[in-house]
Amino acid sequence: MPSIIEARGLRKVYSLGLGARKIVALEGLDLAVERGEIFGLVGPNGAGKSTTIKLLLGLIRPTAGGGTVDGHPLGSVESRAHLGYLPETPSLYDFLTPIEFLRVCGRLNQVGGAAIERRAEELLELVGLGHARDLRVRRFSKGMVQRLGLAQALIGDPAVVVLDEPMSGLDPIGRKDVRDVMFRLRDEGRTVFFSTHILPDVEAICDRVALVSKGKLTDIGRLDRLLGSQIRAVEVTVSGLAREQAERIARERAARIRGEGGLIASFPTYEEANRFMSEILAAGGRVEAVAALRENLEELFMRRATEAREARR
Amino acid sequence: MRTLVQLGTLAALSVRELVRRRLLYVLVVFGAGMILLSLPLVQLSVGQWRRLIVDVGLGTANVVLDLLAAVLGASLIAGDVERRSIYVVIARPIPRWVIVLGRFLGLAVVLAGLLVAMAVGVTVALRIVRAEPGLGLYQAWLGLGLEATVVVSIALVFSSFSSSLLSGLFAISLAVLGHLVSDLSFFSNRAHAPVSRWVGNAVARALPNLEQFNFKAVASYNEVLARSAVTSACWAAFAYVALFVWLASVIFSRTDLK
Ligand SMILES: Nc1ncnc2c1ncn2[C@@H]1O[C@H](COP(=O)(O)OP(=O)(O)OP(=O)(O)O)[C@@H](O)[C@H]1O
Numbered sequence: 001m002p003s004i005i006e007a008r009g010l011r012k013v014y015s016l017g018l019g020a021r022k023i024v025a026l027e028g029l030d031l032a033v034e035r036g037e038i039f040g041l042v043g044p045n046g047a048g049k050s051t052t053i054k055l056l057l058g059l060i061r062p063t064a065g066g067g068t069v070d071g072h073p074l075g076s077v078e079s080r081a082h083l084g085y086l087p088e089t090p091s092l093y094d095f096l097t098p099i100e101f102l103r104v105c106g107r108l109n110q111v112g113g114a115a116i117e118r119r120a121e122e123l124l125e126l127v128g129l130g131h132a133r134d135l136r137v138r139r140f141s142k143g144m145v146q147r148l149g150l151a152q153a154l155i156g157d158p159a160v161v162v163l164d165e166p167m168s169g170l171d172p173i174g175r176k177d178v179r180d181v182m183f184r185l186r187d188e189g190r191t192v193f194f195s196t197h198i199l200p201d202v203e204a205i206c207d208r209v210a211l212v213s214k215g216k217l218t219d220i221g222r223l224d225r226l227l228g229s230q231i232r233a234v235e236v237t238v239s240g241l242a243r244e245q246a247e248r249i250a251r252e253r254a255a256r257i258r259g260e261g262g263l264i265a266s267f268p269t270y271e272e273a274n275r276f277m278s279e280i281l282a283a284g285g286r287v288e289a290v291a292a293l294r295e296n297l298e299e300l301f302m303r304r305a306t307e308a309r310e311a312r313r
Numbered sequence: 314m315r316t317l318v319q320l321g322t323l324a325a326l327s328v329r330e331l332v333r334r335r336l337l338y339v340l341v342v343f344g345a346g347m348i349l350l351s352l353p354l355v356q357l358s359v360g361q362w363r364r365l366i367v368d369v370g371l372g373t374a375n376v377v378l379d380l381l382a383a384v385l386g387a388s389l390i391a392g393d394v395e396r397r398s399i400y401v402v403i404a405r406p407i408p409r410w411v412i413v414l415g416r417f418l419g420l421a422v423v424l425a426g427l428l429v430a431m432a433v434g435v436t437v438a439l440r441i442v443r444a445e446p447g448l449g450l451y452q453a454w455l456g457l458g459l460e461a462t463v464v465v466s467i468a469l470v471f472s473s474f475s476s477s478l479l480s481g482l483f484a485i486s487l488a489v490l491g492h493l494v495s496d497l498s499f500f501s502n503r504a505h506a507p508v509s510r511w512v513g514n515a516v517a518r519a520l521p522n523l524e525q526f527n528f529k530a531v532a533s534y535n536e537v538l539a540r541s542a543v544t545s546a547c548w549a550a551f552a553y554v555a556l557f558v559w560l561a562s563v564i565f566s567r568t569d570l571k
């Protein structure tokens with residue numbers, strides 16, 4: 001089956017004012033999201049995440065390039081037939097109550113009359129707004145608006161859900177709720193495409209990620225592959241040495257003392273770590289743990305951001 | 314069928330949104346105040362009472378309806394874009410012309426309700442002074458409604474690409490100019506330079522002629538307009554509305570909602 005979201009060479013140039021300055025928000029983005037996965041779009045502020053999402057939804061038109069959602073070209077009515085969207089800091093019709101708002105959204109999505117009522121109630125419970133069903137949205141807190149925004153994205157029983165920073169404005173409980181909703185959506189066979197710069201969320205949730213920086217895609221793939229390609233260090237924890245032995249080795253190897261006669265040392269390669277371990281064993285010590293430290297997402301993120309900054313100079 | 318449900322939903326949403334607008338009530342109170350204030354100022358005989366009430370009522374209603382049509386029409390799409398509440402609508406499987414038409418219908422319904430209320434008010438006032446409203450008065454009300462509907466569609470055109478403030482100003486300007494079309498062509502035909510004659514006529518032709526919906530004088534003199542005149546006014550209004558709603562839809566479909 002073809003990918004549910006595809007972008008080819010997506011480019012967007014914003015022009016400010018009449019023929020004045022131009023901002024290249026996105027330059028030639030290629031992307032494919034498969035059915036049933038949770039896909040994270042990650043990048044620093046101003047990287048072009050929201051621009052990408054707005055292009056996918058047909059809210060703005062690409063300067064060049066194109067793509068499809070569910071096999072239909074971007075911007076077509078059909079491409080949005082099975083799509084749910086949560087905008088960045090959503091603005092909802094605040095003169096309605098959440099139930100009324102969901103009803104409007106459901107009708108616009110062609111959900112039948114009886115199904116709307118049932119789904120609206122279910123969704124309010126799902127996003128934890130059951131207690132606020134009769135309160136006008138005007139009186140909502142930021143987090144409550146965000147939750148209702150998520151509910152309206154789901155009212156049309158979408159096959160693909162596009163969420164622009166779904167965790168923003170939420171407390172830790174809310175973040176966990178949203179995470180659980182995203183897992184649940186995937187378990188129901190839906191595709192979840194979301195943007196974020198909260199890296200622990202990405203590591204906890206995503207099947208695959210795309211890193212964007214300054215309008216360009218820098219990395220795309222499974223998180224373990226992206227991060228697994230580079231070992232940053234091998235860390236060895238040993239114990240059972242005599243105290244002065246441990247202190248001597250700590251000095252020689254720039255290792256840290258750990259407890260009585262114990263050490264933690266890290267090495268750039270496995271070979272050096274192996275040599276160290278033979279030495280310890282020969283000296284009568286024990287190896288307690290060996291850990292390969294890989295680059296984490298935050299370090300990759302920082303590295304890409306620095307590269308982008310230097311490339312601009 | 315699916316489009317009809319979406320149209321109805323958007324029209325109903327617009328009505329709910331509009332009846333919350335304070336401007337609506339400010340202008341209605343202003344209109345009622347005008348009529349009430351004008352009454353004690355004059356000492357008149359019975360026949361003149363009728364004319365006073367009809368003139369003040371229709372004149373005030375004309376201004377109130379056109380102002381509301383321009384300002385509210387301008388705010389409907391542009392305001393939605395400015396607040397970014399349009400995102401959750403656009404992201405659904407809806408063609409953009411349905412949004413434009415739905416918004417148009419919503420405002421048309423609100424203005425129609427308002428017009429009926431004002432017409433009832435004027436009729437009651439006439440009954441109080443024992444004067445007959447007459448068929449011409451109802452024709453004049455219809456004309457006001459047609460005119461306001463055209464102004465709404467003009468406002469939507471501006472609203473589809475400009476800010477709500479600018480669109481409101483443009484729409485009000487066009488509504489005023491639309492009443493001066495015949496003056497404009499009168500004076501430009503009298504101009505000496507052929508260029509100004511040509512430009513003046515071109516502008517006069519391009520502007521929507523709103524005077525063709527003005528039956529106030531007929532009502533004022535308690536006359537009746539020929540049915541054919543009323544019918545042709547209806548067709549003209551329909552043509553304008555179709556043209557402007559189509560234009561607004563085309564422009565709106567090409568606008569980036571960023
Ligand atoms: N309406 C607009 N007009 C002009 N420039 C814009 C507009 N919207 C975005 N940009 C520019 O495009 C670039 C990408 O913006 P975008 O909103 O896509 O970033 P983002 O990755 O979503 O950032 P954030 O994490 O802060 O939400 C930025 O440089 C921004 O200044």
Ligand SMILES: [Mg+2]
Pocket residue numbers: 049050051088164
């Ligand atoms: Mg963003």
